[in-house]
Amino acid sequence: MPLLICHECDTLQRLPALEQGSEARCHLCGARIYRQRRGGLSVPLALLLGAAVFFLLANFFPLLTLHIQGNSQTSSITGAALALYREGMGAIALLTWLTSVLFPGLVIASGLYVLTALRFGLRLPGLRRILKLISLVHPWGMLDVFMLGVMVALVKLSGTADITLGVGIQAFAALVILFAWAMSQLEIRQLWQRLEEISR
Amino acid sequence: MSAKSAAAQGYIGCHLCGQVMQAVNGPQRCPRCKSAVHFRIPHSLSRTWALLITAMILYIPANALPIMSTRYFGQTSTDTIISGVVYFLASGDWPLALIIFLASVVIPLLKILTLIYLLISVHRQSLIKPAERTRLYRITEFIGRWSMVDVFVIAILTALVHIGVLVNIEPGWGATAFAGVVILTMLAARTFDPRLIWDHQRQALAQHQTIQTTKQDNMPQGERHA
Numbered sequence: 001m002p003l004l005i006c007h008e009c010d011t012l013q014r015l016p017a018l019e020q021g022s023e024a025r026c027h028l029c030g031a032r033i034y035r036q037r038r039g040g041l042s043v044p045l046a047l048l049l050g051a052a053v054f055f056l057l058a059n060f061f062p063l064l065t066l067h068i069q070g071n072s073q074t075s076s077i078t079g080a081a082l083a084l085y086r087e088g089m090g091a092i093a094l095l096t097w098l099t100s101v102l103f104p105g106l107v108i109a110s111g112l113y114v115l116t117a118l119r120f121g122l123r124l125p126g127l128r129r130i131l132k133l134i135s136l137v138h139p140w141g142m143l144d145v146f147m148l149g150v151m152v153a154l155v156k157l158s159g160t161a162d163i164t165l166g167v168g169i170q171a172f173a174a175l176v177i178l179f180a181w182a183m184s185q186l187e188i189r190q191l192w193q194r195l196e197e198i199s200r
Numbered sequence: 201m202s203a204k205s206a207a208a209q210g211y212i213g214c215h216l217c218g219q220v221m222q223a224v225n226g227p228q229r230c231p232r233c234k235s236a237v238h239f240r241i242p243h244s245l246s247r248t249w250a251l252l253i254t255a256m257i258l259y260i261p262a263n264a265l266p267i268m269s270t271r272y273f274g275q276t277s278t279d280t281i282i283s284g285v286v287y288f289l290a291s292g293d294w295p296l297a298l299i300i301f302l303a304s305v306v307i308p309l310l311k312i313l314t315l316i317y318l319l320i321s322v323h324r325q326s327l328i329k330p331a332e333r334t335r336l337y338r339i340t341e342f343i344g345r346w347s348m349v350d351v352f353v354i355a356i357l358t359a360l361v362h363i364g365v366l367v368n369i370e371p372g373w374g375a376t377a378f379a380g381v382v383i384l385t386m387l388a389a390r391t392f393d394p395r396l397i398w399d400h401q402r403q404a405l406a407q408h409q410t411i412q413t414t415k416q417d418n419m420p421q422g423e424r425h426a
Contacts, residue, residue, distance in 0.1 A: 003220045004422065005206040005213030008334050010395040012206035012220070014421045024422035029334045029398070033422055066360040068367050075359035080352070083359035089371045092379045096355045099348065132233050135216050139390075142345055142352075148299070149352025155296055156288075156353070157360065160272075189218040192232060 004033050035187045041119040041194075047182035048111050054178060055108055057171035059101065063150060064169060067162040076168055077101055077146070099142040104179065107141055110134050111182070118194045127195055135188060147176045205395070205402055207239040215241075244393040245319060251391065252315055255384035258377050259308070265374035268354050273366050280374060281305065281350065304350045304378070307343055311385045314340045315392060325400040333397050341389045347382040351375055 002015045006026035015024055018036035026033050037044075062074040075083070077100055084093035110130045117124040150169060157163055206213060212223045214230035214237050221231060228237050241247075266278035279287065281304045288297035314336055321333060354375050361369040 003211075004218065005211060005220055007213060007215065007218075008338065008394045009330075009398040010205040010207055010213070011398075012204075012209055012211050012419065014419055016421050016424050018424060023425050025425050027420050027423050029331050031334065031338065064356070064360060066363075068363050071363045073360050073362050075356060080355040080359040083362065084355050084371055087358060087370050089376055092351055092355070092371070092376050095379055095383070096352060100352070128233060132216060132235065139345075142348055145346055145348050146352045148346070149349045150356055152296055152299060152349065152353045153356040153360070155293060156357070159291065161361075163360075192217045192219070196232065 006031055006033055034189065037185055037187055037190065041115050044182045044185040045112070045115040045119055047178050047185065048108060048115060051175055051178040051182055052108050052112060054171045054175035055105060058168050058175050059105075061168035061171060062166035063172065064154065064166060065164040066157065067164070068160075074166070077172070096146075099140060100146040103137050103141040104143045107134055107138050108179070110137075111186075114191065114195075118191060118198065121198050123199060127199075131188075131191060131195060138183075143172075143176050143179060147172060204406075205398065207395075208402070212237050212239060240395055240399075241391060241393040244391055244396060245322065248315065248319060248388050248392040251384050251388035252312060252319070255381050255388060256312060258380045258384065259312070262374055262378035262381050265377060266372035267350065267374040267378065268357065268372050269370050270361070271366070271368040271370075278372065281378065284350070300350060300353075303347050307347045308381055308385060311340050311344055311347075311389070315385070315388055318392060318394075318397070322396045322400075327401060327404055330397050330401050334394050337389075337392065337394045337397070344382065344386045344389055347385075348379070351379045351382070 003012060004015050004024075005012050006029060008031040009026060009029040011026055011028045013027060013033075015034055018024055018034070020036055020038045022036055023032055024034040024036075025031065059077055062076050062079075065072055065074045078097060081093045081097035081101070084090075084096060110133055113124065114127060114131050114134065116122065117127055150172070154163060206220075207223070210223050211220055212228065213220055214233060214235060216235040217230060217233040219230050219232040221228075221237070223239065229235065230237050263281055266280055267284065269276060269278040281300075285297050285301045285305065288294070288300060318333060318337060321328070326333075354369075354371050357369045358371050361367060
């Protein structure tokens with residue numbers, strides 16, 4: 001049985017034999033130390049592929065359109081970041097764009113690359129670096145938080161103005177769901193093990 | 201309970217990929233993912249304090265300065281974080297008021313207070329409820345990102361409500377200060393090393409236990425959960 005160290009309390013322990021779909025918790029502090037995923041990598045790969053399609057749709061179609069007195073204004077995700085930049089708020093403009101466009105996009109693209117390689121046993125170049133990149137960047141992606149922000153803004157404006165929902169917002173909702181679902185199907189330690197297996 | 205930590209037994213776990221390895225003298229890299237590995241996050245306490253104190257200083261302009269100003273046919277009004285919550289409450293949108301109050305007021309404050317408590321408890325070598333303190337840390341680390349919601353709301357409103365000079369929403373510097381608070385507290389939570397909570401626990405326990413020299417494979421096993 002493989003050894004594991006709890007990342008929260010530093011207890012060295014053996015990983016018990018786990019049934020598919022169950023998880024192991026640290027016997028001392030209760031932190032989740034391992035998740036045994038159902039099935040192989042095909043399901044998360046398919047989910048991530050779907051997320052990639054919706055990511056593109058969400059980014060290239062308008063999220064919302066506002067109509068006031070015969071005038072209208074449309075915004076996309078990048079448009080929201082650009083609007084902050086235009087008003088002289090470069091720091092939060094960059095932060096918004098990084099957390100809701102670049103980081104999630106990077107995780108999806110790298111995830112597709114790594115999962116394709118691991119699923120089909122291909123020794124593609126740079127797998128280690130890209131898997132490392134996913135671990136570093138993933139905590140800073142905030143698609144779900146941005147989605148909540150869109151909904152709050154929508155309710156806030158609905159009292160004073162007419163708002164049309166764009167294709168982008170529907171794609172964005174699908175993206176949030178598929179992305180979270182794909183990520184919940186992955187155990188990063190399992191990916192590292194698989195990487196070692198195919199590079200032998 | 202296992203009194204000895206992995207570190208005390210000469211093992212290190214890679215923080216990035218989870219690889220278990222034997223510790224060597226001097227700087228060490230993970231053989232699998234090539235990240236630098238350490239027994240504990242280097243200078244965890246002082247780095248966490250530094251980030252946290254900066255966040256607390258920024259917390260003042262984040263609440264005092266307007267986060268946005270709204271111009272609506274000649275009338276201009278500015279909003280701070282608190283007045284934004286009050287506005288939702290006054291207009292009867294209490295679910296929204298609750299979301300923004302939780303994300304922009306309760307979570308950042310609780311996060312700062314929790315991290316201060318954890319830091320002080322480690323400094324004072326507290327032995328009180330290590331499992332509960334670890335859980336507190338876990339929740340703090342998990343929940344912090346949701347505070348960014350107000351910044352995203354401002355971004356979307358700024359982009360949409362931009363119709364000539366008559367109807368216009370502009371972001372205020374309070375929003376930048378607030379985003380700074382969120383990012384700094386997220387970084388502070390990540391540099392805090394929860395293993396420090398357990399180190400004093402183990403030291404105290406080791407002092408009270410008579411040393412058993414019976415050599416047997418008594419390594420503990422993780423618990424199964426469905």
